[in-house]
Amino acid sequence: MVVELSKVDDYALLRLNRPEALNALSFAILRDIEAALDEVATWKVRALVVTGAGEKAFCAGADIKELRGRPMIECKRGAEFGQAVFTKLERLPFPSVAAINGFAFGGGLELALACTFRVATPNAKLGLPEIKLGLIPGYGGTQRLPRVIGEARALDMILLGRTVGAEEAERIGLIHRIVTGSAVEGAVALVREFSSYSLLALGFARDAVTRALDVPIHEGLKIEADLSTLAFGTSDAAEGMAAFSEKRKAAFTDE
Numbered sequence: 001m002v003v004e005l006s007k008v009d010d011y012a013l014l015r016l017n018r019p020e021a022l023n024a025l026s027f028a029i030l031r032d033i034e035a036a037l038d039e040v041a042t043w044k045v046r047a048l049v050v051t052g053a054g055e056k057a058f059c060a061g062a063d064i065k066e067l068r069g070r071p072m073i074e075c076k077r078g079a080e081f082g083q084a085v086f087t088k089l090e091r092l093p094f095p096s097v098a099a100i101n102g103f104a105f106g107g108g109l110e111l112a113l114a115c116t117f118r119v120a121t122p123n124a125k126l127g128l129p130e131i132k133l134g135l136i137p138g139y140g141g142t143q144r145l146p147r148v149i150g151e152a153r154a155l156d157m158i159l160l161g162r163t164v165g166a167e168e169a170e171r172i173g174l175i176h177r178i179v180t181g182s183a184v185e186g187a188v189a190l191v192r193e194f195s196s197y198s199l200l201a202l203g204f205a206r207d208a209v210t211r212a213l214d215v216p217i218h219e220g221l222k223i224e225a226d227l228s229t230l231a232f233g234t235s236d237a238a239e240g241m242a243a244f245s246e247k248r249k250a251a252f253t254d255e
Helices: 027-040 072-090 107-113 129-133 141-149 151-160 166-171 183-194 199-212 217-232 235-245
Strands: 003-008 011-016 047-052 057-059 096-100 103-105 117-120 125-127
Touching: 003 027, 011 027, 011 183, 027 072, 047 057, 047 107, 047 183, 057 096, 057 107, 072 107, 096 107, 096 183, 103 107, 107 125, 107 141, 117 166, 117 183, 129 151, 141 151, 199 217, 199 235
Parallel strands: 011 047, 047 096, 057 103, 096 117, 103 125
Antiparallel strands: 003 011
């Protein structure tokens, strides 16, 4: 199978296994990713790690041969389908980490942008080169990239089709950290930093941050107050505050 889904300890691993094609995305692979996301959403895991097989590429983007010669309505449906799949990834009930090993271009970078966190090996190259084909990103790149690195830097990457290396990607906030050795091991190390926390609190915090990007600050503060109040009503909050008072480690149950 090209899309491999497995459970390792308390996290899930989704791997694109098409290294001979630099793990490029076809519509069939997107459908398999969608099915994998539907399945993993029902698992009792703390996080999802997404990666690509081999050392050359996380995912080199869409399968260009498949995109040529389609009616415009099919082009629109294809973009909407890719967007819907990556939105499922973004909205999983637990955080996700893109383990970027090598190239992350076009749809591959859009896949990574839909993850909560991104780590990359030093040889990573990231970009949205669609403009060089007379196209623009269609799986969420024009929307998520400026939210991550700001409008000016996003325009620089998208309109120039410019590729950035790992060091620049970390500097501008496109990735969260550079990892040595295996990208997956680096992603798992990041997972270990938050996996003991309450999934409810992690979800509330993530929701507050992402929703704030689309509203004025006074509306964002209302969202924060509402979600903070919901957090206080959980058993995990009671356990966390009790553990702090008793100077012990909290044992969260996601309730």
